[in-house]
Amino acid sequence: MTPHHDPVRRRIDLDSAEALRLLGSVSLGRIVFTRQALPTVRPVNHVLDGGDIVIRTHEGAALTAHAQEADGAGVVVAYEADVIDPDTHLGWSVVVTGYARLVTDPSELARIQALLQPWVPSEGMDQAVRIRPELVAGVRLAGAGETAPAPG
Numbered sequence: 625m626t627p628h629h630d631p632v633r634r635r636i637d638l639d640s641a642e643a644l645r646l647l648g649s650v651s652l653g654r655i656v657f658t659r660q661a662l663p664t665v666r667p668v669n670h671v672l673d674g675g676d677i678v679i680r681t682h683e684g685a686a687l688t689a690h691a692q693e694a695d696g697a698g699v700v701v702a703y704e705a706d707v708i709d710p711d712t713h714l715g716w717s718v719v720v721t722g723y724a725r726l727v728t729d730p731s732e733l734a735r736i737q738a739l740l741q742p743w744v745p746s747e748g749m750d751q752a753v754r755i756r757p758e759l760v761a762g763v764r765l766a767g768a769g770e771t772a773p774a775p776g
Contacts, residue, residue, distance in 0.1 A: 643762025653705035698723030
């Protein structure tokens with residue numbers, strides 16, 4: 625039996641602008657937040673809006689329940705999106721850590737609802753959460769010959 629030889633892969637760290645551009649090039653990601661003192665992950669769809677990540681969810685109130693206890697900045701969450709080829713394992717991954725706040729302004733909420741349709745049609749998907757990025761980390765998993773980030 626001959627050993628399986630993986631092609632040489634390289635990890636390329638992305639700057640925050642490129643990482644956010646890639647995140648904006650896809651519509652699905654995963655939000656990580658605390659629920660009942662435990663980490664919770666939910667797949668959601670998103671849109672970039674003025675540099676912020678905006679999602680629609682029925683869990684907005686649960687997600688941001690502790691935001692009012694802080695200084696009004698919101699509750700800390702992480703948001704992850706990626707495109708990784710299942711065969712070659714090449715692609716990219718972006719993780720954003722930031723403050724999430726429930727969108728409460730009726731005109732802003734209406735604008736977001738027009739901008740972003742829920743990825744799963746469901747009753748009660750009438751809440752929106754805005755995530756202000758504080759830390760942005762992106763990585764590209766590239767083939768040996770790849771030097772510049774490939775298009776998203």
